[in-house]
Amino acid sequence: MDPKLVEVTQLIDRFKAAFKASNFDVCSTLLSQLKVLLTKFPSLPPVFQQTPNAVEELKLAREIYEQAVILSVKMEDQDAFERDFCQLKPYYMDTCGIIPPSSEEYPIMGANLLRLLVQNRIAEFHTELELLPAKALDNAYIKHGVELEQSFMEGAYNRVLSARQTAPHETYIYFMDLLVKTVRDEIAGCSEKGYDYLSINDAKQMFKFSSDKELQQYIAEVN
């Protein structure tokens, strides 16, 4: 097993270097190679065999998938995010006894909650939330997602828009941008019904656009 582990570790280092250099194509090819190598490890889910190197293998595999998830965010590929996250989930759920918890666990879970919110899959958002243990709700990343969902449900959209500034992790910024667009659509819908008359300045403030031009652009799109 050992030479395989060494090989995988080397590839991971190259991957991280390419990632830092923002060389995403190289990253993708390296990632595919890594995934192929992973199939040779017997101790991964769903088989979970008890080999002596199990701990190392599980840790490496988890790291690879975490990097994959972060890469998919950078490449703005939501489907890839979903796929990689699905593969990552058994590592978080079932391996709690075997390997120590990862530092990226909560940020990535939070990012997933955010993704479900953006795609308006609120039912799945709640089922995912149920899966988390109670103390997870205190974690900043998870709390961010939960509060966002609450504000969204209540209709306090301005809170959502201002939460963009307080995103705790750089991966969140991508989702927050998507969310802002959804929120603006919602605000437009509500304003249509609620206001008889709204001045340009007030609209600018509500939608949190920074200039009149953006507002005009948005109105043109919606109409």
Next chain:
Amino acid sequence: ALPPSSEAFTRLSPLLPKEDGSEMDVDTAAPAAQVSIKHGLPEIEIYCYLLVLIFLIDHKKYDEAKACANSSIARLKNLNRRTVDVLASRLYSYYSYVHELTNSLAEIRGTLLGLHRMATLHHDELGQETLLNLLLRNYLHYNLYDQAEKLRSKAPRFEAHSNQQQFCRYLFYLGKIRTIQLEYTDAKESLLQAARKAPTAARGFRIQCNKWAILVRLLLGEIPERTVFMQKGMKAALTPYFELTNAVRVGDLEVFRAVAEKFGSTFSADRTSNLIVRLRHNVIRTGLRNISISYSRISLADIAKKLRLDTKTAVADAESIVAKAIRDGAIDATIDHANGWVVSKETGDVYSTNEPQAAFNSRIAFCLNMHNEAVKALRFPPNSHKEKESAEKRRERLQQEEELAKHMAEEEDDDF
């Protein structure tokens, strides 16, 4: 006890405790054993397993009970007799129960799935229903709502649920899944049905059903009546929910927060804390509705104060919340942004709209549904009814024929 040649004896006897409890068990096993010597039926063996298992559970010897349950399941896998099915389904329930008590439910999930497969192949309906419910319970115990829903949607469904107990349980689990998935109307139906059909002896089950039903109604925006909380025997358990309902009814966020904190431990024990969090939105909505009915015009700052929205951007929050409420149709009003106030519209005459019609329609549909279900649930005992009738009727008929014959004979005589 059982004949020494039987393997079951060797397996069961180490499980029996050596104190005086064993005497009682030996006594029950002895007559059973005598019968089994004569007939050698596997049913007796399974029945013995069941008795020993229940006995061990009652005495809280959970590890031994687990060993007994495991061996009984292994034995059951080799049998394929319909007569064993009823006993087998009881064994499955206790097997799952024992594992639940020892916190090892995850281990038996695979076994339960295998047993369910077998039961479906054998067309063992009772076993199928029981195992489906046990699997759902297993998944819900670990909050795996996604997998539970996938199983439920794919598993074969039974239209004529002959076993009321299993049906009740199924409805309860279904209601729970639907609640988490935000489908509150379906959830309410299932939970209320489960609470109604449950036997009066199953108080704990009905309390649970009622707790979830209350929460679902609150989430739907309707306030459950006081009588729901005052049902006999449930008052103490439902008190936290009663206070919660009050907070939602009044629409006061502060009270709601206080109640949620006060009873936090009860809610987390019931695993309903996430649902309570969702209620916050309802509290605000109710408060807003009260305000819009009572004021024809009110400034946004005042709304924010009344709703106790205590964030820094309270006024802007209030504005967005009101706008959303208007769009969702909860209140009828317009916002005047320049002056910063909300003007409520005139509430017209309700009877001139379609609303009474819709309300009647839903009630009629409900009654008809109930009628249909009652008719479907009528079960005529298969042939016994006819048998008795025909015996009596035959006698009557014969009697009548005799009389008629006599009568006719007399008439003929008279005529002549």
